[in-house]
Amino acid sequence: MPEGYAVNWAAVVIAAVIGVTGMAVMLVGSFLLAPRRPSEAKAIAYESGIKPTPLAWTQFTVHYYIFAILFLIFDVEAVFLFPWALVFLETADYVFYAMIMFIGILLFGVAYAWRKGVLEWR
Numbered sequence: 001m002p003e004g005y006a007v008n009w010a011a012v013v014i015a016a017v018i019g020v021t022g023m024a025v026m027l028v029g030s031f032l033l034a035p036r037r038p039s040e041a042k043a044i045a046y047e048s049g050i051k052p053t054p055l056a057w058t059q060f061t062v063h064y065y066i067f068a069i070l071f072l073i074f075d076v077e078a079v080f081l082f083p084w085a086l087v088f089l090e091t092a093d094y095v096f097y098a099m100i101m102f103i104g105i106l107l108f109g110v111a112y113a114w115r116k117g118v119l120e121w122r
Helices: 005-033 063-088 094-116
Strands: none
Touching: 063 094
16 A cells, blocks of 8 residues: 555545534534424425315326426536547547447437427427
8 A cells, every 4th residue: 555545545534524523513403493383384285375275186298298308318418528528638539439429319319309299399
């Protein structure tokens, strides 16, 4: 084991102990200091100021969910593009072709969703 190796881990352990202790103190403090006045009105679900009605079954269109899933897919794509741009500056050409394949698959997904009419809001 290198000579300064234990010193590096000591800093990690000290930071972890301080972090866990701080979280524990804050959780216990909020539990002890929080005001408690339970009531029936506080126990109901709150949705935009409207009191809930019993058994109000409504149907939601699937467009909301599909749109959200497509947003997540392309948001993740954007997250992967930035590190790829940094790595691409320092590596060989195979990284470029791998990302071209990744973007191609995502573009195929967009074309498929567009053709199926998922992206049209009616």
